[in-house]
Amino acid sequence: AQTVTQSQPEMSVQEAETVTLSCTYDTSESDYYLFWYKQPPSRQMILVIRQEAYKQQNATENRFSVNFQKAAKSFSLKISDSQLGDAAMYFCAYRDPINNDMRFGAGTRLTVKP
Amino acid sequence: ETGVTQTPRHLVMGMTNKKSLKCEQHLGHNAMYWYKQSAKKPLELMFVYNFKEQTENNSVPSRFSPECPNSSHLFLHLHTLQPEDSALYLCASSQVTGMNTEAFFGQGTRLTVV
Numbered sequence: 584a585q586t587v588t589q590s591q592p593e594m595s596v597q598e599a600e601t602v603t604l605s606c607t608y609d610t611s612e613s614d615y616y617l618f619w620y621k622q623p624p625s626r627q628m629i630l631v632i633r634q635e636a637y638k639q640q641n642a643t644e645n646r647f648s649v650n651f652q653k654a655a656k657s658f659s660l661k662i663s664d665s666q667l668g669d670a671a672m673y674f675c676a677y678r679d680p681i682n683n684d685m686r687f688g689a690g691t692r693l694t695v696k697p
Numbered sequence: 698e699t700g701v702t703q704t705p706r707h708l709v710m711g712m713t714n715k716k717s718l719k720c721e722q723h724l725g726h727n728a729m730y731w732y733k734q735s736a737k738k739p740l741e742l743m744f745v746y747n748f749k750e751q752t753e754n755n756s757v758p759s760r761f762s763p764e765c766p767n768s769s770h771l772f773l774h775l776h777t778l779q780p781e782d783s784a785l786y787l788c789a790s791s792q793v794t795g796m797n798t799e800a801f802f803g804q805g806t807r808l809t810v811v
Contacts, residue, residue: 587739618799626785628802674740676800682752683728683793685800687740 587677589688596665597696603650604660604691606675612636616678618685619649619660623671631673634658662693670695700724703788703803711811712778718806720771720788728793729771730800731763734785746771747793778810 587608596602608617619631634642634651641649646666650659662669675688701722710716720729731743745753746765760782762774771788785807789800 592737620802626805628787628789628800630799633799682745683747683791684742684745684753685730685789685791686742687732689737689739 587675587686587688589673589675589691591691592689593692593694595694595696596662598665598667600665601661601663602665602693604662604673604675604693606658606660606688608656608658608675608677608686610656610677610679612680615680617649617651617658618676618678619647619658620674620676620687621669621671622674622690628674632660665695667695667697669693701788701790701801701803703786703806705806706804707807707809709809709811710775710778712780714778715774715776717775718773718786718788718808720773720790720803722769722788722790722801724790724801726790726792726801727768728791729765729768730789730791731771731773732787732789734787734805740787744773775808778808780810783808783810 615636617634620628621631622628632642632644632647646663648661672690672692674690677686704719727748729746733741742755743757744763749765760777764772785805787805788803791800792798
C-alpha cells in the first residue's frame with residue numbers, strides 16, 4: 584500500500600517569510616498525482632496545489648509552489664510571503680492511479696506569527 | 698463552500714446507539730469517499746464508492762456500514778461504536794476519470810462516542 588509521510592508535525596513562520604513543508608511518499612507506479620490540501624480551523628479541506636508525476640516542471644499557484652523530486656519520492660510545499668490566513672493544517676496526498684484512492688499524510692500544523 | 702455537505706456537524710452517541718452520517722454532493726461527481734481523521738494520525742480512507750459501487754473497504758470494522766443509494770448521496774451507518782471511534786469523519790467526492798481531479802471535501806462530522 585502506498586504511504587505518505589509528513590515528518591514535521593508542526594512548523595511556524597514569521598509573516599511575510601517563506602516556509603517549506605516536507606512530504607515523502609512510497610509508490611511503485613510511474614504516473615500518479617500528488618496534492619497539497621489545507622485544512623483551516625473551519626475543518627474544510629481545500630486544495631492548494633497539484634502535481635502530475637509525468638511533468639518535470641514544478642507546479643506553482645501564486646505564493647505556493649512545490650519542489651517535486653520524483654526519484655527521491657519527495658514533494659515539498661513552499662509558501663512564500665506567508666500571510667496570517669495561511670495558518671492551518673497542511674496535508675500531502677497521493678492519488679493511486681489504479682483504484683483512484685487518495686492517501687494522505689498525518690499533516691503539518693503551520694503557525695504564522697505576526 | 699465546496700459543494701459537499703455533511704450532516705450533522707456534531708454528534709454525541711452512546712455505545713449502544715444507532716446513528717447515521719449523511720453526505721451530499723451536487724457537483725456531478727461519480728466517486729465518493731469516507732475518511733476518518735484522528736488527532737496526529739494520517740487521514741484514514743474507510744470506504745470508496747465509484748459509480749455507486751463500493752470499490753474499497755479498508756478493513757473497517759463492521760460496526761461502520763456505508764450506503765450509497767445514488768451518486769449524490771453517501772451514508773455511514775453507525776452502531777455499537779467504541780470510544781476509540783471518536784473522530785472527525787470526512788466525506789469527499791471526485792470524478793473517477795482523470796487522476797488530476799482533486800477530491801472535494803465536506804466540513805466533516807465531529808463524532809464523540811461516550
